[in-house]
Amino acid sequence: MLGTTLILALRSIRRHLLRSFLTILGIVIGVGAVVTMVTLGKATTAAVQQQISALGSNILQIRPGQGFGRGGGGPQPPNFKPEDVEAIAQQVAGVTAVAPQASASATAIYEGANWSTSINGTTSAFLTVQPWPLVAGRYWTPAEQEAGKAVCLIGNTVRTNLFRGADAIGKRIRLGNISCDVIGALSTRGQGGFGDQDDVVVMPIKTVQRRFTGNRDVRLMLVGVDTDYQTSTVQAAITDLLRERRHLTGGRDDDFNIFDTKQISDTLTGTTTLLTRIVAAVAAISLVVGGIGIMNIMLVSVTERTREIGIRLAIGAVAREVLLQFLVEAVALSCLGGIIGLVIAQGVILALVPLMQVPWTFDPQINIIAFAISAVIGVVFGYFPARRAAALNPIDALRHE
Amino acid sequence: MPDPLITMRSVTKVYGTGATQFQALKGVDLDIQAGDFVAVMGPSGSGKSTTMNILGCLDVPSAGTFLFRGHHVETLDRDQRALLRRRYLGFVFQGFNLLSRTSALENVELPLLYRGEDKKTRRELGMAALAKVGLDRWWDHTPAELSGGQQQRVAIARAIVTQPDVLLADEPTGNLDSERSVEIMELLTDLNRTANITVLMVTHEPDMAAFARTVIHFKDGLVERIEAQHQQGAAVEA
Numbered sequence: 001m002l003g004t005t006l007i008l009a010l011r012s013i014r015r016h017l018l019r020s021f022l023t024i025l026g027i028v029i030g031v032g033a034v035v036t037m038v039t040l041g042k043a044t045t046a047a048v049q050q051q052i053s054a055l056g057s058n059i060l061q062i063r064p065g066q067g068f069g070r071g072g073g074g075p076q077p078p079n080f081k082p083e084d085v086e087a088i089a090q091q092v093a094g095v096t097a098v099a100p101q102a103s104a105s106a107t108a109i110y111e112g113a114n115w116s117t118s119i120n121g122t123t124s125a126f127l128t129v130q131p132w133p134l135v136a137g138r139y140w141t142p143a144e145q146e147a148g149k150a151v152c153l154i155g156n157t158v159r160t161n162l163f164r165g166a167d168a169i170g171k172r173i174r175l176g177n178i179s180c181d182v183i184g185a186l187s188t189r190g191q192g193g194f195g196d197q198d199d200v201v202v203m204p205i206k207t208v209q210r211r212f213t214g215n216r217d218v219r220l221m222l223v224g225v226d227t228d229y230q231t232s233t234v235q236a237a238i239t240d241l242l243r244e245r246r247h248l249t250g251g252r253d254d255d256f257n258i259f260d261t262k263q264i265s266d267t268l269t270g271t272t273t274l275l276t277r278i279v280a281a282v283a284a285i286s287l288v289v290g291g292i293g294i295m296n297i298m299l300v301s302v303t304e305r306t307r308e309i310g311i312r313l314a315i316g317a318v319a320r321e322v323l324l325q326f327l328v329e330a331v332a333l334s335c336l337g338g339i340i341g342l343v344i345a346q347g348v349i350l351a352l353v354p355l356m357q358v359p360w361t362f363d364p365q366i367n368i369i370a371f372a373i374s375a376v377i378g379v380v381f382g383y384f385p386a387r388r389a390a391a392l393n394p395i396d397a398l399r400h401e
Numbered sequence: 402m403p404d405p406l407i408t409m410r411s412v413t414k415v416y417g418t419g420a421t422q423f424q425a426l427k428g429v430d431l432d433i434q435a436g437d438f439v440a441v442m443g444p445s446g447s448g449k450s451t452t453m454n455i456l457g458c459l460d461v462p463s464a465g466t467f468l469f470r471g472h473h474v475e476t477l478d479r480d481q482r483a484l485l486r487r488r489y490l491g492f493v494f495q496g497f498n499l500l501s502r503t504s505a506l507e508n509v510e511l512p513l514l515y516r517g518e519d520k521k522t523r524r525e526l527g528m529a530a531l532a533k534v535g536l537d538r539w540w541d542h543t544p545a546e547l548s549g550g551q552q553q554r555v556a557i558a559r560a561i562v563t564q565p566d567v568l569l570a571d572e573p574t575g576n577l578d579s580e581r582s583v584e585i586m587e588l589l590t591d592l593n594r595t596a597n598i599t600v601l602m603v604t605h606e607p608d609m610a611a612f613a614r615t616v617i618h619f620k621d622g623l624v625e626r627i628e629a630q631h632q633q634g635a636a637v638e639a
C-alpha cells in the first residue's frame with residue numbers, strides 16, 4: 001500500500017511542478033541556511049582553535065608596550081634584556097622555561113635561489129615552551145648557543161624555496177651579510193592566523209643580536225607554564241617581577257602586555273560557538289516557517305483537489321489511503337526540499353570557504369539532522385491537511401466545483 | 402426467479418436536522434436482478450440521485466434496509482463500503498470526473514492501483530478497457546485534449562476496468578449532445594449484454610431510457626411505477 005501511495009504522491013508532485021517548487025522553497029532555504037551556518041560556524045571555530053593551538057597551550061606571551069586601546073603617544077617602552085629572561089626563569093614559581101625572541105628579516109641565498117624571510121633568534125628553551133620537531137638534522141648545542149655560532153634551523157617554506165627538494169643539511173647559505181650553516185630542517189606547521197609559520201629561519205639569539213639587531217634587546221618572551229599551576233597566578237607573579245625590574249612604582253601603568261594563549265583561545269572559541277548557535281537558531285526558525293508554508297499549500301491543495309479526492313473515494317479508496325497519500329505527498333515534498341537544501345548548502349559552503357579562509361569540512365551529523373528535521377516537518381505539517389482530505393464525504397467532494 | 406442482486410426495503414433518507422430537515426426518500430422498495438439494465442427516471446428533486454448514492458454504497462439510508470449481494474450495507478462503516486465499491490461497483494458521473502493533467506490510461510488504471518495490481522497488469526487491463534470503449538489509440542491524451550464524448554468513454558473504461566458487477570451512471574449523457582449520447586448508450590448496452598454488467602442509470606431523457614430493460618419512475622421520494630421494456634432501444638431504432 002505504501003508503494004502505491006508513493007507512486008500517487010510522486011505523480012501528483014510531478015503534475016504540479018511549479019506549485020511543488022513553491023511549496024518546498026521554505027524548506028530548501030531553511031535546510032540550506034541551517035547546514036551552511038552550522039558547517040561554516042564549526043569550520044571557523046576549528047580554524048580559530050587551530051591557530052591558537054599553533055601558538056601552544058599554557059603559554060604566556062610577553063611584549064613591551066601599553067595595553068590595548070590606550071594612546072599611542074609617549075615614549076616607546078623599552079625592550080626586555082636577557083637578564084629579564086633569566087629573572088623570570090629563576091624567580092617565578094611554575095615557569096618551566098622562558099624563550100626570548102629577537103627578530104630580523106633578511107634575504108636568504110643558496111646558489112641561484114634567493115628568498116626573503118624572517119629570522120627568529122631564540123634559545124633552546126623555545127623547544128620546551130613550544131615543541132617543534134625536526135624532519136632532518138639536529139638542534140644547536142649549548143656551546144653553539146653560548147658562542148653565538150652562525151648555525152640555523154630552516155622552516156619548510158624557506159627550505160622549499162632555496163633547495164627545491166634537495167638535501168639542505170650541512171649546506172651553507174647566505175643570510176643578509178653573513179654565512180650560516182643549516183643544521184636542521186623544521187617540520188611543517190602550516191598556515192596560521194599570523195601568516196605562514198614555516199617562512200622562518202631560527203638561530204641562536206646571540207647570533208641574531210650580534211649580527212643583525214646590533215643590541216641585546218629581547219622583543220618577545222614566551223613563558224611555558226607548568227600545568228600544575230594556574231596561568232593567572234604565574235601571570236600575576238611575572239607582572240610583579242617585571243614592574244619591579246622596570247621600576248614601575250605606585251599607580252603607573254604596566255608598560256608590557258602578557259597574553260594568555262589559553263584564555264584567548266577560550267574566549268574566541270566561546271564567541272564563535274555562541275555566534276554559530278544564534279545563527280543556527282535563526283535558520284531553524286526559517287525551517288519552521290518552511291513547514292507552515294507546506295501546511296498552507298497542502299491545505300490549498302486539498303481544497304483545490306476536493307473533486308479528485310471524491311473520485312478516489314468513489315472508486316474505493318479507504319480514508320486511510322487518502323490520508324496516507326497526502327501525508328506521503330507532504331513528506332516527499334519536504335524531503336525533496338531537504339535534499340535540495342543540502343545540495344545548495346554544499347555549494348554555498350564551497351563558495352564561501354576560500355573567502356572566509358577556513359578549512360572545508362563536511363559534517364555528516366548536521367546534514368543528517370537537517371534532513372531528518374525536514375522529514376519530520378513534512379509529517380507534522382502534512383498531517384492536518386491530510387486528515388482533512390481523508391475526512392471528506394465522497395458525495396460532497398464529487399459535487400465540489 | 403433467483404434472489405435479486407439488490408434489495409431495498411422501506412428506505413428513507415432525511416437531509417439536515419431540525420427546521421431545515423428534508424425528507425428526500427420516503428420509503429423506497431426496490432428489487433434489481435443481476436444483469437438488468439435499469440433506467441431511473443423522474444422529475445428533478447424526486448430522489449433519483451439520492452437513491453443512486455445509496456445503491457452505490459456512497460451513502461447510507463436514514464432508515465430501512467439495503468441488501469447488496471447479501472450484505473446489509475446500512476450496517477457497514479465508511480471503509481467497509483469503500484471496499485465494496487472497490488470490489489463490485491463502477492461509477493460514471495454526469496461531469497465525467499476524470500483527473501486533470503492525467504493521461505487517459507492513468508485515469509483508467511486508478512481503480513487497479515487501489516486494488517494493488519502490479520504495473521504490468523494495470524497496463525494490460527487499462528489498455529483492454531480503453532480498447533473496449535474504442536479509445537486505445539488515445540491512451541496518452543489528457544482530459545483537456547479529449548472531447549466530451551471521449552472523456553465520458555474514458556470514464557466508462559475506468560468504471561469497467563475492474564470488471565464490476567454493477568455500473569452506476571447518474572445522468573451519464575447529461576453533458577453530451579444527442580449523437581454522442583446515443584454512442585454512450587450503445588456502449589452501455591453492449592457492456593450490459595456482452596460483459597454481463599448490471600447497469601443502473603439515471604436519465605431524464607426518454608430516448609436514453611429506451612435503451613434500458615427496466616424503467617423505474619420516481620416521484621416525490623417514492624417509486625411511482627416500474628415498467629419492463631421488451632424492445633430495448635426501440636425508440637431510437639424506429
Ligand SMILES: Nc1ncnc2c1ncn2[C@@H]1O[C@H](COP(=O)(O)OP(=O)(O)O)[C@@H](O)[C@H]1O
Nearest residue numbers: 416417423425444445446447448449450451452
Ligand atoms: N446533501 C443534501 N442536503 C440537503 N438536501 C439535499 C441533499 N442532496 C439532495 N437534497 C435534496 O433532496 C432532494 C432529492 O435530491 P436528488 O436525489 O438529488 O434529486 P434528483 O437527482 O432526482 O434531482 C432534493 O430536493 C434535494 O434538494
Ligand SMILES: [Mg+2]
Nearest residue numbers: 449450451571
Ligand atoms: Mg440528480
